[in-house]
Amino acid sequence: MNAGGDLLHVVTSDEPARGRAALGRALIWGSAALLAAVALAQAGQHWGWWDLGLTTWRPTLYAYLTWAVALCWGQVLIRGEAGRRALFVLPAVLFVVSLTVFPLLFGVLIALSDWNLSSPTGRRFNGLDNIRRMWTDPFYWNALRNMVWYSLAIVVEYAIAFGLALLLHAEIRARRFFRVAFLLPLMLSPVAVSWMIGKSMLEPRFGPLARLGRALGWEQPSFFGDPLIARLTIMAMDAWTFIPFMMIMLLAGLQAIPREVQEAARVDGASGWRGFWEVTFPLMLPVSVTAILIRLIFKLKLADIVINVTAGGPGGATDTVTSFIFREYRDRSNVGYGTLLAMVYLVLIVIVMTVLMKLAERATRPRT
Structure with a gap:
């Protein structure tokens, strides 16, 4: 030991004592x-297995907060300085978990319930x-x-967005004006688009597009009467609303390509x-994906x-x-069945997006 008291170069051990580590694990x-x-006690009371007088889920919340504090403290006791560094991230992680896991579990609980308001x-x-019921529901499928x-x-x-991006990337007159004009649909709310176009311009009796259709020989123009025409x-x-979104991303990618290439x-x-x-196109592949x-x-x-336009119709x-899930909630007040449909749809989205992201990563991987 340095008798001169040179504390600047004294090295201390970062290993916690065995007693402190045992206390942290406990x-x-x-x-x-x-x-x-x-949580088990409250779940059992919720399902009618016993009655403990727990009217709300607050005891589970308090128990979770206790576990979170004990976990942070235990990390310090077990890992020492590394545990203190973990405290910069661990509370935020626990907070995010509380905002995602608990609502997800509550959603699963509702999905397995018959709950009609x-x-x-x-x-x-x-x-x-x-x-x-979902498996035999033809409307959901x-x-x-x-x-x-x-x-x-x-x-x-x-394809349309790429063509517009190439057009706006070229040296044309009033290029800045067209860039702003093509972005206008993206600035509108889909609800405003549905009322402005679906309820006004496409109105079968007095809408301007319906009148144009009659002038061109369409005797009874109906944009939402035939299933195929309604879907198109x-x-x-x-597409009119969101093509500008893809266009602006592709335009940014085109502008990032070096002119030397x-x-x-x-x-x-x-x-x-x-x-x-x-x-x-090969250089734009990552942006395109x-x-x-x-x-x-x-x-x-x-x-x-x-x-707002068709309410799912015709038929x-x-x-x-x-x-469809929205109507299960609003029109039929079927919270349990609607929540199950939403949970199944969420799982399908996660699976599809995971597979597509894997395929996209493989497609955009540089080939040597």
Whole structure:
């Protein structure tokens, strides 16, 4: 030991004592056992197994807070300085978990219940009855099939957005004006679009597009009477709203391509269509994949236009999963069944997006 008192260069051990580590583990596991016991007790009372007088879920919340504090303290006791560094992140992680895990568990509990707001009996546990009902519900499967068609329309939207991005990237007159003008649909709310176009311009009697159709020989123009025309009209309205979003992302990608690369391609003889396929499109592939995936996420949430314009009609031809779930809540007050449909749809979205992201990563991976 340095007798001169040079404390600056004294090295202390970061290993905590065995007693402190044992105390930390006891705190963590003891609080975890308390949390599990309280949650089990409240779940048992909720399902009618026993009556402990627990009217709310606050005891479980308090037990979770106790476990969170014990976990943070236990990390310091067990890991020493490393545990103190973990405290900069651990409380935020626990807070996020409390905002995601508990609502998810509560949603699963509701999904396995028969809960109709118009019923005087209230909520009761019904096990897998909602799943069996979903499996034989033709309207839900029809909405899923519609979502496949709506999602495939992204290919056409991408082509149009890419063409507009190339046009606005070129040296044309009033380029800045057209960039702002093409972004106007994106600035509008889908609800405003549905009323402005679906309820006004496409009105079958007095709408301007209906009058134009009669002038061109369409005797009884009805944009939402025929199932195929109604679905295509909804696709067109949704595409008009969100094509500018893809366009602006693709335009940003085009502007990020070095001009030297394009000039070198022209020198090598790759101009026009060949230069696009062999130079521009491969360089734009990462941006294109990102734009398509983000657009797909928005497409899977499509509901505003359908709810306000057609309410899923005619005969469910324009229904989306989200609009169908919305009507289960609003029109039928069926909270339990609607929550199950939403949970199943969430699982399907997670699976589809995970697979697509894996495929996108493989497609955009540099080839050596």
